[in-house]
Amino acid sequence: MTMTKAGEAEVAMQSLMEAGARALHGDDGAWPARRRRIIDWLVLETRGERFIDNIFVEMCRKLVEAGIPVARASLHFRIHHPQWLGARILWRKGLTEAEIDTYAYGVEDTSQYLNSPLRGFNEGAEEVRRHLDDPAADGPDYPLYDELRADGLTDYIIWPLYHTLGKRHAITFASDRPGGFSPDDTAFLMDILPALALVSEIRLKNRFARTLLETYVGPHASEQILAGAITRGSGVTVGAAILICDLRDFTRLSDLWPRDDVIDLLNGYFDALSEPIERHGGEILKFMGDGLLAIFPLSDPCACGNLLGAIGEAQVALARLNEENVSKGHDPLGYGIGVHVGDVMYGNIGSHKRLDFTVIGPAVNIASRLESLTKELQHPVLLSRAFVERAGCAATLENLGFHPLRGLDEPVEVFALSGSK
Structure with a gap:
């Protein structure tokens, strides 16, 4: 069967794209090396940083440097606090600091939560994903997706971030590249999650210990106790x-x-x-x-x-x-x-x-x-x-x-x- 010139051009373009992807993603070992550098940094070089939001911002910056088209990312934690059920840490491309929001008890009964993709995730889904630039994409079209499209984002993913004994939090990534994240991109991101889970759990439990002491003995006494007066x-x-x-x-x-x-x-x-x-x-x-x-x-x-x-x-x-x-x-x-x-x-x-x-x-x-x-x-x-x-x-x-x-x-x-x- 004879291929048309248009078909030949399409095959040639596809071959060129695949060659570019191989060059970027690792036939020469560059892609795994970049991933390993981020994992090593998370495990070995963040010990001096007390706050998970600072670590998260730096991690997102390193992902962009490594060629992953992340334009927005967030962490959603359930926290032990007398006033707050949870907290969100949100990073956007170009920002040097994260936005931190807290959520009061009862938020799960609000329309904002009930009409969000986090509801489906919290009901047990291992992944919630939406190709924002695909009008034929399956699934509910939450109000959040319209906000993300308005910001020029093309792909949105929620994955679980597991802590000890199956404690389940959430992490999201969004891309602004046409077509969104490639399979290699998602594999890269998923590979760093265990290291991020370890690092975030340590900070979360440190914060929990401080909150517990502040709640039951007050801020000044808690500082004394944490300083060793035990x-x-x-x-x-x-x-x-x-x-x-x-x-x-x-x-x-x-x-x-x-x-x-x-x-x-x-x-x-x-x-x-x-x-x-x-x-x-x-x-x-x-x-x-x-x-x-x-x-x-x-x-x-x-x-x-x-x-x-x-x-x-x-x-x-x-x-x-x-x-x-x-x-x-x-x-x-x-x-x-x-x-x-x-x-x-x-x-x-x-x-x-x-x-x-x-x-x-x-x-x-x-x-x-x-x-x-x-x-x-x-x-x-x-x-x-x-x-x-x-x-x-x-x-x-x-x-x-x-x-x-x-x-x-x-x-x-x-x-x-x-x-x-």
């Missing part, structure tokens, strides 16, 4: 303004209210207190049932003023919370706050196997006794003379005189916030 008795003496708060009649409320309402009550109460404390530089060391212990280290010259500012904002927030409780038919919440200043031992206390990172000392005891005294004196906030002198705020407070405190030989001069009875 033996019983390890710690330092620090000067601090101390705040102890307790919810009134919690036992009665927990007996009368449904369980879920009690949990909502406590969460709202702690939000009203915690957010102002943290915003003003305080460190919440522990929640004690319906109580809270926080310190404002005196290394900050404004510590006492910051504590007073936090109390003022917390009282406004608690008043709003009580308005909501009353509108629901509940009694308003009462509370007591005791404030003192002094040296505290800040460190690890407990048994051989179970430790608590906290503060102890006479100054903490006095703050606790002042909090208890609020019930007797019918003032929600009581402050010691020592704190008032340190803060220089006596003129704005009500002097309630001297009062005996349990465990102390001498009575303590006590002040209350004016008008807060």
Whole structure:
């Protein structure tokens, strides 16, 4: 059968393209060598980089240098965080930094997620792929695909990124080359995934350990623990303004209210207190049932003023919370706050196997006794003379005189916030 000139030209062009691909992809070993360099870099040369987003950006840059037509890539991690279900790290060609977005719990019920290719992937698919420049391509045409086409992208792939014990995250790659990724391109990309999985899992678990500590002991104590303060008795003496708060009649409320309402009550109460404390530089060391212990280290010259500012904002927030409780038919919440200043031992206390990172000392005891005294004196906030002198705020407070405190030989001069009875 005689071939037409058009057919001969097509065969010649195909042969030329195949020769170019062989030259680029590795009959001479160049393609495997480029892939090996990226894998070796991931495994051996990223040890000094703490953040996975920086590693991911550099990896994408190296892929482009190696001839892989990656124009967009993203990592999607499920993370252990009290506020966020997951996070996305997004890189685009030409950028030197990644975009990082977090996703709140409940995102999987939103239309944005339900109308995205990640939904199908999370339902168990090992690959989701769309040739964006092929109008006849099979499968649903998600809104994301229109956005990618508008950005000039031609191919989009989602693959799993497996961590230990089958923990499954996602990685995406998109191309802007006509026709998208070739089989050699996808093989190249898939070959580097095990190394990226190893590197990303280490960073993710390091971040998880830090988040876990910050969640349960606070940012300052977590830094101490991560720096090696993990033996019983390890710690330092620090000067601090101390705040102890307790919810009134919690036992009665927990007996009368449904369980879920009690949990909502406590969460709202702690939000009203915690957010102002943290915003003003305080460190919440522990929640004690319906109580809270926080310190404002005196290394900050404004510590006492910051504590007073936090109390003022917390009282406004608690008043709003009580308005909501009353509108629901509940009694308003009462509370007591005791404030003192002094040296505290800040460190690890407990048994051989179970430790608590906290503060102890006479100054903490006095703050606790002042909090208890609020019930007797019918003032929600009581402050010691020592704190008032340190803060220089006596003129704005009500002097309630001297009062005996349990465990102390001498009575303590006590002040209350004016008008807060």
